Amino acid sequence: MTNTPPAPCAPEDVRRVACIGAGVIGGGWVAHFLARGYDVTAWDPAPDAEEKLRRLVAAAWPALEQLGLAEGASQDRLTVTATLAEAVADAQFVQESAPEKLELKRSLLAELDAATPPGVVIASSTSGYPMTDMQTEATDPGRLVVGHPFNPPYLIPLVEVVGGESTAADAVAWSSRFYDVAGKSVITMDRELPGFIANRLQEALWREALHMVANGEATVKDIDDSITEGPGLRWAFMGPCLTFALAGGEGGMGHMLDHFGPSLKSPWTRLEAPELDRKLRDAMVDGCEEAAGERTYADLVAERDQGVIDVLRATGRLGGTAR
Ligand SMILES: NC(=O)C1=CN([C@@H]2O[C@H](COP(=O)(O)OP(=O)(O)OC[C@H]3O[C@@H](n4cnc5c(N)ncnc54)[C@H](O)[C@@H]3O)[C@@H](O)[C@H]2O)C=CC1
């Protein structure tokens, strides 16, 4: 990593944030930043983007009110611009959440770099591309970082921050501090890993779920119930390592590994990803539709939002209202 200068204002002094791409994640970021009292500009090329974005923010607002809005926070502080250049012209931080396509990310990040005031950090929401692969066309790649959120960004605290080979170390430190000030829970990585940390873990679970559905070994409902009625209850407040240390009783992780470690070699898991063919795709879609039953997308979003808030409240993690 290089050492080019960081953003022109301190993370604590940021007032204006630009969100580029306003779908599920970009819209979620907009809701989060508005609730934290920032002025937000947003740009998305889709013709119906503004209407969809305002609908998403309005749907998220009741949950955000429960979490506690920052002083002055308002949905009215959102400006949807006609062009990308207008969105970033006065931004003090930029969050990019465009589709997960490498070529698109490369050219968009270069375009953002050209249009954003010098020194302002630009973060990508990418789910797994290393920044090294995305920053290749930018004139100032030093200010490009990954800030990987979790859906919905307005409720799930975690952001994984990591730079690429050409990212300035200061830009990584600046963005980690900024997300912290903006109410997120930050893991700063000192090296690039495909999928970062959490998605690498999630992908392992997901790969096995797809294998089981593809082979008719479990239904979508079995898989979801196995987590919500089982390990998921523990994972909300204690990670998989400490949870398994308790599986060793008073002997802790040492006994757990001595006892169960050899079974790691047994063929429980399949390390290759399954072929995501039409049959498997349809089985997953049908299973999810069956699991959703009469509940609409909006019903499920409201149910998920309330569930996350209840868990945050129950585990004493409801954030403060100040930035
Ligand atoms: N959906 C998820 O659960 C998560 C997604 N992400 C990441 O967030 C990013 C966005 O994903 P989603 O919001 O799920 O996708 P999405 O499909 O919901 O939204 C993408 C938005 O980008 C817009 N767009 C298309 N071309 C664009 C361009 N050239 N410039 C700016 N915007 C453009 C689209 O009109 C759309 O509104 C991806 O990098 C994805 O990997 C990260 C964490 C979770």
Ligand SMILES: C[N+](C)(C)CC(=O)CC(=O)[O-]
């Ligand atoms: C499905 N996904 C890989 C895009 C998910 C994420 O990147 C994080 C999340 O929200 O779980």
